Amino acid sequence: MFDEYGIPHRADFDETRLPELCHFVYCSRAAEGINESEVCRIVETSQRNNLANGITGVLVFGSGVFFQWIEGPAAEIQKLIATLHSDKRHYDIVSLSQSQEERERLYPNWDMEKVEAEDIRLVLQDALENAEDQINRMTLMRILKQLDLGPLGRGDQDANPLSGRSRSNA
Numbered sequence: 001m002f003d004e005y006g007i008p009h010r011a012d013f014d015e016t017r018l019p020e021l022c023h024f025v026y027c028s029r030a031a032e033g034i035n036e037s038e039v040c041r042i043v044e045t046s047q048r049n050n051l052a053n054g055i056t057g058v059l060v061f062g063s064g065v066f067f068q069w070i071e072g073p074a075a076e077i078q079k080l081i082a083t084l085h086s087d088k089r090h091y092d093i094v095s096l097s098q099s100q101e102e103r104e105r106l107y108p109n110w111d112m113e114k115v116e117a118e119d120i121r122l123v124l125q126d127a128l129e130n131a132e133d134q135i136n137r138m139t140l141m142r143i144l145k146q147l148d149l150g151p152l153g154r155g156d157q158d159a160n161p162l163s164g165r166s167r168s169n170a
């Protein structure tokens with residue numbers, strides 16, 4: 001319990017307890033005219049803001065499609081999700097995963113790392129190999145499976161935001 005100064009006894013500190021962390025993973029389509037230099041500007045802004053707000057993650061841009069993993073304090077993540085939804089530089093945001101748990105960060109050193117589209121599998125697989133947290137492992141496995149088979153699967157170009165092209169404009 002507490003000592004005479006109101007400080008918890010040592011046994012009441014759980015040093016192994018993980019911080020409450022929120023994550024949000026989504027895909028979206030880039031608006032007309034969004035090119036690599038605009039994406040670099042997005043990354044610069046993101047790194048500056050995310051560092052200040054305790055957010056880390058990964059941004060992938062390829063074939064006109066964004067894929068982003070953001071993680072951090074719940075209040076900051078909720079604010080960023082609202083900001084992302086009103087950003088005209090992308091649309092058709094598809095939420096792939098969202099949760100709030102006591103968990104480790106997957107990308108503790110990346111304020112916002114831009115990853116090439118062809119490397120996204122490697123980045124997620126690498127994270128999976130290093131993830132000790134069961135919830136993170138399950139989320140990663142699910143997204144990797146989606147990349148192969150699900151609505152993001154290669155088989156159905158129209159339903160695959162990561163393919164970036166619909167049949168009509170292919």
Ligand SMILES: Cc1cc2nc3c(=O)[nH]c(=O)nc-3n(C[C@H](O)[C@H](O)[C@H](O)COP(=O)(O)O)c2cc1C
Pocket residue numbers: 042045046047049050059066068070080083084087089090112
């Ligand atoms: C695909 C995409 C990803 C983005 N990711 C982030 C992000 O991780 N952090 C961030 O602060 N802004 C991000 N933004 C930009 C925000 O939507 C918004 O423009 C920015 O936060 C405004 O910051 P400012 O008020 O400092 O100019 C992203 C925008 C897009 C289109």
